[in-house]
Amino acid sequence: xxxxxxxxxxxxxxxxxxxxxxxNLVLEPGELTFLVGPSGAGKTTLLKxxxxxxxxxxxxxWVDGIAAHTLKASRVSQLRRHVGVVFQDFKLLPRLTxxxxxxxxxxxxxxxxxxxxxxxxxxxALEAVGLxxxxxxxxxxxxxxxxxxxxxxxxxxxxxxxxxxxxxxGNLDLETSWQMMDLFADIATFGTAVLIAxxxxxxxxxxxxxxMTLVQGRLVRDQPAGRTGRMAWLASS
Amino acid sequence: MAGVVVKGHFPRRRIVQIVVANVTRYLFRGAARNxxxxxxxxxxxxxxMTLLLLLSGLVGMVGFALHNLxxxxxxxxxxxxxxxRDGVPSTDVNALWDRLAKDPxxxxxxxxxxxxxxxxxxxxxxxPQLAAASNGNPFPASLDVQVKSIDDAAAxxxxxxxxxxxxxxxPTSYDQGAYQRIQAVLFGLAVAGSAFLLLLGFVAVTVTxxxxxxxxxxRRDEVTIMQLVGAPRWMVRGPFVVEGAITGALSGALAGLVxFGLAVAxxxxxxxxFTQFAPGITVTxxxxxxxxxxxxxxxxxxxxxxxxxRRHLES
Numbered sequence: 222x223x224x225x226x227x228x229x230x231x232x233x234x235x236x237x238x239x240x241x242x243x244x245n246l247v248l249e250p251g252e253l254t255f256l257v258g259p260s261g262a263g264k265t266t267l268l269k270x271x272x273x274x275x276x277x278x279x280x281x282x283w284v285d286g287i288a289a290h291t292l293k294a295s296r297v298s299q300l301r302r303h304v305g306v307v308f309q310d311f312k313l314l315p316r317l318t319x320x321x322x323x324x325x326x327x328x329x330x331x332x333x334x335x336x337x338x339x340x341x342x343x344x345x346a347l348e349a350v351g352l353x354x355x356x357x358x359x360x361x362x363x364x365x366x367x368x369x370x371x372x373x374x375x376x377x378x379x380x381x382x383x384x385x386x387x388x389x390x391g392n393l394d395l396e397t398s399w400q401m402m403d404l405f406a407d408i409a410t411f412g413t414a415v416l417i418a419x420x421x422x423x424x425x426x427x428x429x430x431x432x433m434t435l436v437q438g439r440l441v442r443d444q445p446a447g448r449t450g451r452m453a454w455l456a457s458s
Numbered sequence: 459m460a461g462v463v464v465k466g467h468f469p470r471r472r473i474v475q476i477v478v479a480n481v482t483r484y485l486f487r488g489a490a491r492n493x494x495x496x497x498x499x500x501x502x503x504x505x506x507m508t509l510l511l512l513l514s515g516l517v518g519m520v521g522f523a524l525h526n527l528x529x530x531x532x533x534x535x536x537x538x539x540x541x542x543r544d545g546v547p548s549t550d551v552n553a554l555w556d557r558l559a560k561d562p563x564x565x566x567x568x569x570x571x572x573x574x575x576x577x578x579x580x581x582x583x584x585x586p587q588l589a590a591a592s593n594g595n596p597f598p599a600s601l602d603v604q605v606k607s608i609d610d611a612a613a614x615x616x617x618x619x620x621x622x623x624x625x626x627x628x629p630t631s632y633d634q635g636a637y638q639r640i641q642a643v644l645f646g647l648a649v650a651g652s653a654f655l656l657l658l659g660f661v662a663v664t665v666t667x668x669x670x671x672x673x674x675x676x677r678r679d680e681v682t683i684m685q686l687v688g689a690p691r692w693m694v695r696g697p698f699v700v701e702g703a704i705t706g707a708l709s710g711a712l713a714g715l716v717x718f719g720l721a722v723a724x725x726x727x728x729x730x731x732f733t734q735f736a737p738g739i740t741v742t743x744x745x746x747x748x749x750x751x752x753x754x755x756x757x758x759x760x761x762x763x764x765x766x767x768r769r770h771l772e773s
Contacts, residue, residue: 272686294691301688312683329689332480333473375687
């Protein structure tokens with residue numbers, strides 16, 4: 222099976238500083254992976270490279286068969302239809318309702334989707350994240366957790382092959398954070414590769430999924446699923 | 459059981475309708491809504507562009523009138539009135555006529571009687587009063603000589619000055635250097651007008667670009683979100699260009715209407731002398747000028763916003 226995401230010797234420099242240094246990684250379909258590391262380790266840079274917000278200084282990045290490292294600016298939108306993105310600050314359009322925010326993501330990717338179809342699929346996605354009743358609400362009428370669910374619904378409504386999330390629980394309480402993680406796990410179950418950058422040690426430790434650790438731009442550890450808990454040292458002994 | 463492949467008829471017309479509806483909504487309706495919402499920040503650009511386009515329209519019409527005036531002057535300068543002596547015998551007039559008609563530099567020769575000269579003078583502002591003040595008809599009969607090239611006018615003038623049929627006091631209408639002076643003045647006016655129009659265009663483009671830059675800045679979050687959810691470039695840039703086009707079109711329409719109104723008002727107020735001072739300016743010309751002003755506004759608005767979007771949106 223072709224990997225959803227592949228980094229080969231990827232380096233990204235900001236002036237003289239290396240934000241990412243010779244990173245190699247592969248993500249398979251249906252895999253839920255955590256990306257951890259201290260602040261400034263390069264997590265956000267890595268996610269931005271996937272979404273082609275920035276280009277690598279060197280190396281190759283393949284996203285669902287698309288060469289993101291050589292992609293022209295005019296074709297970036299095509300790549301982004303393969304990648305769902307969830308941000309710490311939700312990034313919902315304040316003038317649109319929850320349903321319109323989700324439907325927008327569908328229609329900008331495919332103009333042949335009618336309003337009725339977009340609305341129906343947006344409502345399906347909102348129901349899937351437990352917000353079927355709040356489709357008509359504007360973002361400011363929703364709690365942080367609900368806004369993040371809308372953002373997740375928007376990210377997955379186009380059925381992307383890869384979902385990336387940058388600190389998705391950063392603005393949420395612990396209980397809501399766990400609900401979000403359940404959602405991400407469900408999404409991965411249906412074949413979407415999910416990559417979550419987070420600082421939340423408790424979630425990472427308890428979920429026992431694959432964990433990649435970045436330190437000063439280098440991928441220093443890549444622990445497979447089931448070997449990431451407190452007793453992970455048993456696996457190497 | 460074997461599967462059955464059903465070949466459905468692709469509802470192409472329906473798809474086209476949906477695409478058109480979506481493009482209209484995201485590109486035009488969204489732009490119109492944003493334009494109305496940002497009317498406060500757009501108003502300075504709208505008013506200054508209207509003023510600039512109005513000035514451009516008026517300068518353009520004045521330029522057109524001056525061009526016509528120059529053409530008329532050129533035609534007039536190449537037409538020499540050879541004034542005939544009072545009581546000159548017709549044989550002398552015929553001899554001069556023949557001589558001029560045979561000259562290869564002359565296009566045509568026309569005999570103008572005193573009565574025709576008076577009638578012609580009465581159509582020129584100021585001259586009817588002069589004619590009325592004198593006893594009888596003060597205007598002499600003449601041979602109107604149309605030279606092929608204005609450069610030959612001086613030579614023809616020299617040729618006829620000493621002729622026996624010609625009035626010794628006031629032989630011809632030829633004024634050496636008058637046409638050149640008029641040409642120099644008109645050329646100067648044309649250069650000044652063009653420079654003024656260029657300056658106005660530059661100011662209009664700058665004002666619109668700044669207004670679009672302000673709009674981009676005000677909606678940078680929205681733009682970022684649209685880009686991140688995979689909106690194609692035209693969908694992100696397009697509404698800003700349409701907004702610029704709306705500003706330009708409205709400014710152009712306003713300025714065009716005022717230009718037309720002023721021209722028609724001037725024509726109505728000074729009907730008799732208007733054609734003398736602004737030759738060629740008619741209602742049709744004013745309407746065409748208004749249409750050009752509108753098109754210029756539309757072009758400047760969309761063009762300058764496109765430049766602004768290209769310059770500021772990528773960053």
